[in-house]
Amino acid sequence: xxxxxxxxxxxxxxxxxxxxxxxxxxxxxxxxxxxxxxxxxxxxxxxxxxxxxxxxxxxxxxxxxxxxxxxxxxxxxxxxxxxxxxxxxxxxxxx
Amino acid sequence: xxxxxxxxxxxxxxxxxxxxxxxxxxxxxxxxxxxxxxxxxxxxxxxxxxxxxxxxxxxxxxxxxxxxxxxxxxxxxxxxxxxxxxxxxxxxxxxxxxxxxxxxxxxxxxxxxxxxxxxxxxxxxxxxxxxxxxxxxxxxxxxxxxxxxxxxxxxxxxxxxxxxxxxxxxxxxxxxxxxxxxxxxxxxxxxxxxxxxxxxxxxxxxxxxxxxxxxxxxxxxxxxxxxxxxxxxxxxxxxxxxxxxxxxxxxxxxxxxxxxxxxxxxxxxxxxxxxxxxxxxxxxxxxxxxxxxxxxxxxxxxxxxxxxxxxxxxxxxxxxxxxxxxxxxxxxxxxxxxxxxxxxxxxxxxxxxxxxxxxxxxxxxxxxxxxxxxxxxxxxxxxxxxxxxxxxxxxxxxxxxxxxxxxxxxxxxxxxxxxxxxxxxxxxxxxxxxxxxxxxxxxxxxxxxxxxxxxxxxxxxxxxxxxxxxxxxxxxxxxxxxxxxxxxxxxxxx
Numbered sequence: 072x073x074x075x076x077x078x079x080x081x082x083x084x085x086x087x088x089x090x091x092x093x094x095x096x097x098x099x100x101x102x103x104x105x106x107x108x109x110x111x112x113x114x115x116x117x118x119x120x121x122x123x124x125x126x127x128x129x130x131x132x133x134x135x136x137x138x139x140x141x142x143x144x145x146x147x148x149x150x151x152x153x154x155x156x157x158x159x160x161x162x163x164x165x166x
Numbered sequence: 167x168x169x170x171x172x173x174x175x176x177x178x179x180x181x182x183x184x185x186x187x188x189x190x191x192x193x194x195x196x197x198x199x200x201x202x203x204x205x206x207x208x209x210x211x212x213x214x215x216x217x218x219x220x221x222x223x224x225x226x227x228x229x230x231x232x233x234x235x236x237x238x239x240x241x242x243x244x245x246x247x248x249x250x251x252x253x254x255x256x257x258x259x260x261x262x263x264x265x266x267x268x269x270x271x272x273x274x275x276x277x278x279x280x281x282x283x284x285x286x287x288x289x290x291x292x293x294x295x296x297x298x299x300x301x302x303x304x305x306x307x308x309x310x311x312x313x314x315x316x317x318x319x320x321x322x323x324x325x326x327x328x329x330x331x332x333x334x335x336x337x338x339x340x341x342x343x344x345x346x347x348x349x350x351x352x353x354x355x356x357x358x359x360x361x362x363x364x365x366x367x368x369x370x371x372x373x374x375x376x377x378x379x380x381x382x383x384x385x386x387x388x389x390x391x392x393x394x395x396x397x398x399x400x401x402x403x404x405x406x407x408x409x410x411x412x413x414x415x416x417x418x419x420x421x422x423x424x425x426x427x428x429x430x431x432x433x434x435x436x437x438x439x440x441x442x443x444x445x446x447x448x449x450x451x452x453x454x455x456x457x458x459x460x461x462x463x464x465x466x467x468x469x470x471x472x473x474x475x476x477x478x479x480x481x482x483x484x485x486x487x488x489x490x491x492x493x494x495x496x497x498x499x500x501x502x503x504x505x506x507x508x509x510x511x512x513x514x515x516x517x518x519x520x521x522x523x524x525x526x527x528x529x530x531x532x533x534x535x536x537x538x539x540x541x542x543x544x545x546x547x548x549x550x551x552x553x554x555x556x557x558x559x560x561x562x563x564x565x566x567x568x569x570x571x572x573x574x575x576x577x578x579x580x581x582x583x584x585x586x587x588x589x590x591x592x593x594x595x596x597x598x599x600x601x602x603x604x605x606x607x608x609x610x611x612x613x614x615x616x617x618x619x620x621x622x623x624x625x626x627x628x629x630x631x632x633x634x635x636x637x638x639x640x641x642x643x644x645x646x647x648x649x650x651x652x653x654x655x656x657x658x659x660x
Contacts, residue, residue, distance in 0.1 A: 076528050085483060085527040086490070087520055088508035097517075100581050101525050107582060108472040108538070111545050121543035124374045124404070125550055125598035126361045126628070131403040145267040151497030158493050161503045 076101050170194050174239040174333040174387040175414075178280065181238030182228060188238030192221035192282050195240040199284065199331045205658035207306045208316075208326035209285035210245050211253050220282045227280070234280030235414075236394055242326035242335040245286040246293050247273050247378070248367040252283075256369050257291045257301035260489050260496045260514030270367020271402065272336065272378045272395045279394035284332050288322030291516045292486065293338055293371045295319050296346055296587035299575065300518045308350060309653035311616055314572040317347030324351040324381050329653055334391050335381035340372050341474050342568075342591025344379045345603040349621025350572035352605050352648050353381050354388045354638065359629050360598035361406040363392075364399030372481035373404075375474075375595050383648065385604065385639040389413040392631065411632045418636035419643070422456030427560030430463045432590060437569055441620060444607040445566055448622045448641075452564060455640055462556035462563065466548040470593040471585055473549065476529050476542035477596070482519075483526030489514060521581060550597040557627045562637055566590045567603035567621035571611050594625050601625035604638045605648040617651060 078098045082089045089097070143156065152159040169191070172180075180186040196214050203209060217240075224238050243249060246256045248266035255261045269277075277283065290300035298306045298321030306322045308314040309329040316325040320337030324347035327335040337344040339357035348355020356379045363378045370376060380391035396410040426449075434445035453459050491497035491510035498513045500506035515523070529538035556563060569589055578584040594601040603621035610617045622641070626634035642648070 076524075078524065081524050081528045081531065084531060085523050086487075086504075086507040086511055087515065087523065088505075088512040089520075093517075093520070097521055097524060100521060101528070104475060104521075104525060104582060104585075108476055108542075110472050111469060111476075111541050114466065114469060114541075114545055114548060116541060116544035116548070119544040119547050121540055122547040122550060123543060124360075125546075125596075126359070126404070126406060128404070133400065141267055146493075149264060149267065149494045151491055151495070160492055161500065161506055163503050 076105060168330070170198050170330045172333070173384050174236065174382065174390055175384070177239050177333055178235060178237045178390070181224065181280070182233060184228060186238070188221035188224035188228070188282060189218065191238045191240060192217050195284055195331065201659045202329055202331065202655050205307065205312055206309055206325050206329045206331065207304050208242065208287055208322045208329060208331050210255055210257070210288050210303050210322065212285040213252060213283055216252065217282050217284050220277065224280050224282060235390055236276065237280035239281045239334055240284045240332045241276055241281040242285060242287040242323045242332035243273055243283050244289050244320050244323045244337050246289055246338060246369045247336060248369070249273050249283060249286070252286055254286065254369070255303055256293070257289045257303055258514065258516065258519070259302045262303060262496070264495050268367060271364035271399045273367065275395050276336065276391065281334065287326050287335065290319035290321070291519050292369070292482070293319040293340055293343055294482070294518050294522055296342065296584050297578065298322060300516060302516045308572045309655060310352060310618055310651065311572065311614065312654065312658070314574055314618065315350070317350030317572060319343040320381060321347045324348060324353055324355070327351070327353055327381050327383060329655060333383070334387060336378065337381050338368055338376055338378050339595065340375045340478060341595050342588035344381060345591045345601060345621070345623060346568050346587060348381050349567040349603040349619065352619035353383060354385050354602060354604050355379070355381050356388045356392060356602040356635070357595070357600065358392060358396060358631055359600045361404050362410070362631065363395045364402040364405050366399055366401035370485040372478040373485060374481060375478060385635055385642050386414060386417060388602070389417065389635045392635070408629070413632045413635045416632050416636055417639035420456045420640050421452060421637055424457045424562060424637060425460050425560040426452050426457040427462035427556050427563040428459055429467070429563060429565050430461055431465065431467055432565040434566055437566060440609045441566070444609060444620050445622070448606040449564060451645055452641060455644055460560050462559055464552040464556060464593060466545065466552050467593040469545050470549060470596060471589055473542045473545040473596060474588070474592045475525070475585060476538050477546065479522040479526030480529045480539050481526070483523045483530065486519070486523055518581070546596050549593050553597045553599060561633065563625040565623050567623035571609060571618035571620055573611070590623060599625050599628060600631045600634050602634060602638055604642055606645070607647050608650060616654070
């Protein structure tokens, strides 16, 4: 199993800005953790299926009928920034 | 003994029969909270006004003849569960000022049964931790020794119940977050079968593992809360649509006819002489109550922590992607939308949450997915299979709930040493099994001032909650360990 972790790259994927100190500390701590989880390589899992969820899962359907949902004003009141009925974000598409 | 020290069952009985009003119980609880909360710090938000309004409504319902199972029972709600109109923070700066716009199903069911929400209880940030020290918003202390942690992540709910700041606590358990604080705070901490209680309105950490359950001072109280919360919910497609057997009315007197499995790999001798003696005495007590002890083996359980620390972070990295500064919670402005995401999440999440998001992102990333995430899911299959084979030979499993009693603040500064706290509770979570911790004695930790509680873990096959609670009740009644000591609150009253 691979046991190194490129913290800067992973932080980019995870959308978290890290300080240099965090890169150093997390790099060490997570490298250490990967060393521990690599013990799983000792298990013979060649013929074992993966378990995503332990309880029997089934497709859950319901009638496609309108029902009350969360109140729009109440939800938008929690937005960091809003504009009318919308969440406002920094410009995404250039002018 | 003050009235607020009564069990939830007794309070509900008194309120139902109008010996006491819910308003009186609520006022007494709020007064007590005010006097001890400065020392304990169980709550992030005390809901005094809302609690009084709920209590008035309960009294009105009682007058109208409603038979409420939890009439007037003060409850502490872990702050990762939504309660309409209340601040719901997950112990995180990213949700520090977020007001929940709806109520979680489990909370709604507790309120429907007559419970009164006293406050939102502290927890490790996004339920990631085993001591409550990862909360970004407050320090919670163990009521039995204020220099020690209450356990976690449901440490605030546990401390509240142990300090009589509530009669019942609502917790969530992903790898041990109800059972470990239960053990640390002299409580019954009960994680039902995965899917028994709706997760709607529980802010997600690891969705295939997260399970709500009660913390209580007696098994009967835990059973009452379970009966109120359990059952199918159309708002959570993973809830199981099969009948719930009421547990509260079916508490056993003995363990005759039950085979209790002792796990060969969980030999308590590894925990030192004092804990070993307590656990051996507990197993003898199970036998004395009529149980037949049988040895079982969980050969892959030792890989539980490794398995968990890939699966839970992977799911957390996905679930916590929603905290991006757009729709709710903290936003830190940036030059563009991308830097807004990066800065918001950098400022809003604490170190443990960042570590788990990073490890989960890594485990799911291209080139590593099979080696980490899929391999962990396969290990999970093996662990669940171990339990299935064990339960062919026994009806229940008994083992330690934690590898030590409550420790001092700062004692587990290395992340991995904290992760090992859940060594005995993670395997059951990975297998989705119902399990609980029940007080089994006291020990003074090395360098400690006073004896601290120790928890015995009992685990049952899927959906065998009634058997599990019944057996725990028999053990509790025969031993009474929880009653041996009281929390040290007299000296701290404000």
